[in-house]
Amino acid sequence: GAVVSQHPSWVICKSGTSVKIECRSLDFQATTMFWYRQFPKQSLMLMATSNEGSKATYEQGVEKDKFLINHASLTLSTLTVTSAHPEDSSFYICSASPEWAYEQYFGPGTRLTVT
Amino acid sequence: GENVEQHPSTLSVQEGDSAVIKCTYSDSASNYFPWYKQELGKRPQLIIDIRSNVGEKKDQRIAVTLNKTAKHFSLHITETQPEDSAVYFCAAGYYGNNRLAFGKGNQVVVIP
Numbered sequence: 405g406a407v408v409s410q411h412p413s414w415v416i417c418k419s420g421t422s423v424k425i426e427c428r429s430l431d432f433q434a435t436t437m438f439w440y441r442q443f444p445k446q447s448l449m450l451m452a453t454s455n456e457g458s459k460a461t462y463e464q465g466v467e468k469d470k471f472l473i474n475h476a477s478l479t480l481s482t483l484t485v486t487s488a489h490p491e492d493s494s495f496y497i498c499s500a501s502p503e504w505a506y507e508q509y510f511g512p513g514t515r516l517t518v519t
Numbered sequence: 520g521e522n523v524e525q526h527p528s529t530l531s532v533q534e535g536d537s538a539v540i541k542c543t544y545s546d547s548a549s550n551y552f553p554w555y556k557q558e559l560g561k562r563p564q565l566i567i568d569i570r571s572n573v574g575e576k577k578d579q580r581i582a583v584t585l586n587k588t589a590k591h592f593s594l595h596i597t598e599t600q601p602e603d604s605a606v607y608f609c610a611a612g613y614y615g616n617n618r619l620a621f622g623k624g625n626q627v628v629v630i631p
Binding site: 506513 | 564
């Protein structure tokens, strides 16, 4: 149980375009979902906390107009990287917390490359 | 906000030996401390966690200890095996917002 999926697993886009990444909890309802960014051989950097039906809470230094987060249902959150630039290239991972537990379960991640 | 420090950054152990990773945290309000294992190119996987009302928790070859007074917690892996080779992240958080602060990670290498 507690499976989280992410789509796509990798994406290459051109500079200036937008990319949407989906995060789904497959076998549980997630009150809260989180979006992280991970650079090679580095830790997980929390970008934002997403609660179903409300606006996301962004961490300091994360541009909310660039990284649009929508948590439309208890099983789906999306991250849209708008006007992507090469410096946005990274590994983006989501996680979800079940309503009945405190643990966070991670998706497999999305490798974004902006050319 | 919460700040989590993790040491050492890299740990090499002989197969069969024990590995210990230590983390310290800064926010005394933190009451939830999970450990995640991340293999190369894969997602972090929750391997064990501990809450502040408990001092120690064990699951087969893995154990976690918590010292609230000193604000540190440690991961202990006994009888290490090659498949234990991975990056291990500690984290700290508290009830109310589920938000976690992660340490920088430890690369554990088990030498056969």
